Amino acid sequence: MPPETALTRDAGIRLPLICGAMYPCSNPELVAAASEAGGIGIIQPISLTYIHGHDFREGIRYIRSLTDAPVGMNALIEGNSKRYRARMEEWIDIALEEGVRFFITSLGKPDWVVRKVHPLGGKVYHDVTERRWAEKGIESGVDGLIGVNRRAGGHPGPHPMEALMDELGDLGLPVVCAGGIGSPESFRRALELGYAGVQMGTRFIATHECRAADAYKEAIVDADEDDILWSETLTGVPVAVLDTPTVRAMGTKAGPIARRLLRWRKTRHWMRAWYTLRAMRKLGKASLDESGRDAFWQAGRSVGEIHRIESVAEIIRSFEEALQS
Numbered sequence: 389m390p391p392e393t394a395l396t397r398d399a400g401i402r403l404p405l406i407c408g409a410m411y412p413c414s415n416p417e418l419v420a421a422a423s424e425a426g427g428i429g430i431i432q433p434i435s436l437t438y439i440h441g442h443d444f445r446e447g448i449r450y451i452r453s454l455t456d457a458p459v460g461m462n463a464l465i466e467g468n469s470k471r472y473r474a475r476m477e478e479w480i481d482i483a484l485e486e487g488v489r490f491f492i493t494s495l496g497k498p499d500w501v502v503r504k505v506h507p508l509g510g511k512v513y514h515d516v517t518e519r520r521w522a523e524k525g526i527e528s529g530v531d532g533l534i535g536v537n538r539r540a541g542g543h544p545g546p547h548p549m550e551a552l553m554d555e556l557g558d559l560g561l562p563v564v565c566a567g568g569i570g571s572p573e574s575f576r577r578a579l580e581l582g583y584a585g586v587q588m589g590t591r592f593i594a595t596h597e598c599r600a601a602d603a604y605k606e607a608i609v610d611a612d613e614d615d616i617l618w619s620e621t622l623t624g625v626p627v628a629v630l631d632t633p634t635v636r637a638m639g640t641k642a643g644p645i646a647r648r649l650l651r652w653r654k655t656r657h658w659m660r661a662w663y664t665l666r667a668m669r670k671l672g673k674a675s676l677d678e679s680g681r682d683a684f685w686q687a688g689r690s691v692g693e694i695h696r697i698e699s700v701a702e703i704i705r706s707f708e709e710a711l712q713s
Contacts, residue, residue, distance in 0.1 A: 404585030
């Protein structure tokens with residue numbers, strides 16, 4: 389049997405492994421497959437509704453028809469508009485009504501999510517890249533931390549996985565390693581460092597269950613970790629992406645005017661909202677485009693450990709076996 393950790397207890401799962409929420413790659417079948425295999429799949433609500441076309445409640449029910457194992461939900465909470473906040477609150481309420489009890493919050497202050505989730509016995513883990521954000525999460529009452537390191541896809545943090553564990557390990561909460569985990573060996577290494585589990589995204593894109601374009605999956609399999617670049621042109625802050633002609637043509641640095649507007653308090657929120665809308669359109673289109681013409685693909689440095697497209701069950705089984713050897 390795999391070791392019990394704070395993550396397995398909090399999420400009600402067998403293996404301390406999270407299939408991280410991904411825009412746009414978290415389709416319902418992928419989420420369900422990760423949970424069914426013994427980890428936990430995380431619903432990304434914008435992916436579920438905007439990309440994969442489900443009403444949110446019906447999407448959860450569809451996932452529940454594929455597995456009766458626990459699933460979680462990601463709440464991106466740095467919304468600056470009242471409309472966005474109201475929509476996220478509605479999604480969280482629906483998730484709770486449908487029996488979801490494990491939530492991962494990203495950005496912003498998660499105190500209001502905790503207030504919704506805790507009375508129903510749920511748990512909240514918060515994405516952090518360094519100690520100061522972890523302390524704010526602790527002030528908000530979160531139950532655990534997702535430590536996002538510099539090898540992660542999406543928005544990576546500044547620290548290697550070892551240094552991040554050193555920075556967060558004395559705070560009294562379980563810490564999950566997010567970034568650079570693509571093989572059973574690195575999974576076992578993270579647990580040996582004291583992490584309560586791992587969160588993987590890139591490894592689960594290269595699966596049969598993920599609906600991403602085959603060109604995207606094959607690019608992950610073919611890539612080495614040196615093929616990952618940090619680009620500011622998507623959201624205004626560094627995003628880890630595969631090195632492709634499209635990325636090279638766009639450049640990797642935000643322009644001087646954009647940089648100035650992102651720093652100025654009066655325009656920062658407007659610029660982030662504009663970047664977010666643009667990123668959603670670009671990533672949504674690129675991830676499903678089989679031609680690869682608009683190849684702007686997110687991925688982390690775990691690509692160096694990913695050598696073939698497999699089923700989710702095969703991946704999780706190999707990770708489980710690594711803990712028994």
